[in-house]
Amino acid sequence: MGEIQGKADSGGKGGKKRAKKMSTRIDMTPMVDLAFLLLTFFMLTTTFAKPNVMQLTMPVKKTDDVEDTKIKNSQAMTILLGKDNKAYYYYGMNTPSDPTVPKPELKVTNFSANGIRDVIMTRQRQQPEPIILIKPTEEAKYKNMVDILDEMNITNQKKYALVKVPKEDVDLIKESGL
Amino acid sequence: MPKVKPHRTSPSLDMTPMVDLAFLLVTFFMLTTKFAPEETVVVDTPSSISEIKLPESNVITLTIDAKKRVFFGVDDTKTKIQALQRVAAKYGVNFTAAQAKEFGNLPNIGLPINQLGSYLDVDKEERKQLNSQQPGIPIDSLNNQLIDWVLEARRANQALFKKPTYIAIKGDGNADVPTVQAVIKLLQERDINRFNLITDLENRPVAAAQ
Numbered sequence: 484m485g486e487i488q489g490k491a492d493s494g495g496k497g498g499k500k501r502a503k504k505m506s507t508r509i510d511m512t513p514m515v516d517l518a519f520l521l522l523t524f525f526m527l528t529t530t531f532a533k534p535n536v537m538q539l540t541m542p543v544k545k546t547d548d549v550e551d552t553k554i555k556n557s558q559a560m561t562i563l564l565g566k567d568n569k570a571y572y573y574y575g576m577n578t579p580s581d582p583t584v585p586k587p588e589l590k591v592t593n594f595s596a597n598g599i600r601d602v603i604m605t606r607q608r609q610q611p612e613p614i615i616l617i618k619p620t621e622e623a624k625y626k627n628m629v630d631i632l633d634e635m636n637i638t639n640q641k642k643y644a645l646v647k648v649p650k651e652d653v654d655l656i657k658e659s660g661l
Numbered sequence: 662m663p664k665v666k667p668h669r670t671s672p673s674l675d676m677t678p679m680v681d682l683a684f685l686l687v688t689f690f691m692l693t694t695k696f697a698p699e700e701t702v703v704v705d706t707p708s709s710i711s712e713i714k715l716p717e718s719n720v721i722t723l724t725i726d727a728k729k730r731v732f733f734g735v736d737d738t739k740t741k742i743q744a745l746q747r748v749a750a751k752y753g754v755n756f757t758a759a760q761a762k763e764f765g766n767l768p769n770i771g772l773p774i775n776q777l778g779s780y781l782d783v784d785k786e787e788r789k790q791l792n793s794q795q796p797g798i799p800i801d802s803l804n805n806q807l808i809d810w811v812l813e814a815r816r817a818n819q820a821l822f823k824k825p826t827y828i829a830i831k832g833d834g835n836a837d838v839p840t841v842q843a844v845i846k847l848l849q850e851r852d853i854n855r856f857n858l859i860t861d862l863e864n865r866p867v868a869a870a871q
Contacts, residue, residue: 515676521687529690529693529694533714534831534860536711536859541856619838624835625836626835633860636709636711
């Protein structure tokens with residue numbers, strides 16, 4: 484391909500010397516290799532540059548003339564994010580001060596596919612349009628918070644809120660010993 | 662009988678069009694690539710199924726690492742410098758033009774404003790050593806510099822580009838929730854209610870997609 488021919492034997496005769504025609508083809512293989520290497524490199528670096536995001540919209544700051552939305556006891560479901568990747572949950576409200584509301588039964592599960600996801604989906608079948616209150620405790624990790632918000636997307640749960648954990652719920656975890 | 666020799670075709674083929682195309686693409690990708698600057702702090706973000714991409718520009722990134730430190734960063738250099746000048750004016754700290762320029766090249770910072778000057782003075786290599794010791798931007802109620810950074814960066818970006826900014830929160834998977842919630846609460850108090858949590862992509866589980 485690209486070899487430049489050495490001087491051919493130009494006979495001993497004193498004939499006219501003709502300019503030897505050089506081959507115009509050069510070996511492009513190394514150049515192509517390099518070109519594709521660079522191509523792959525730049526292609527990969529561009530695609531991975533943009534990170535993915537999960538959108539989180541928090542409620543607008545509370546003003547005095549707007550009251551808290553009241554949730555029906557039957558609709559409510561609370562997920563508490565505890566330490567060591569534990570997810571506690573109960574149905575209904577937890578109001579120890581109000582004797583008319585029965586004390587909810589706290590259960591524990593994890594963040595795997597047949598853990599909390601199953602619980603949410605079962606609940607969605609039993610009770611149409613549940614409202615989920617997500618309460619991360621102080622020991623929870625940010626990862627757990629993202630995971631549970633992700634579960635809301637996976638299970639198509641429309642109504643959920645990220646709220647601060649009240650003292651009653653912390654006590655409930657402690658009491659249950661789970 | 663003489664053996665029938667198979668007709669030998671030349672193994673070389675004309676690669677010119679391919680090379681043309683390859684180089685065209687190389688040039689294209691070279692020009693469009695923007696290299697990510699070296700991060701001050703490395704965080705391991707959790708994963709989610711969300712496929713929404715972070716907007717290209719006008720992004721304020723708040724990085725929260727596992728040691729409860731909060732770092733602040735804006736994507737645009739001009740916005741960054743203007744925000745620095747405004748925050749510096751508020752806290753009565755002065756920065757030279759060289760320091761401001763240096764600040765513009767940093768991806769994010771996690772220092773109280775009064776320590777920033779000396780950090781900007783040292784050279785790049787030395788700064789790498791200091792990065793792990795950055796204390797994070799103060800977010801407590803007495804000395805809340807983070808909210809000033811965010812508000813000034815928003816104002817600067819609005820003045821420069823006439824575009825609203827997006828707030829991205831890049832938290833480490835092991836970061837604790839109280840710190841993240843504190844940051845969200847601070848911004849909520851200033852009527853910033855939309856957040857983008859930066860996550861890695863994971864596949865949507867098949868069974869749940871009904």
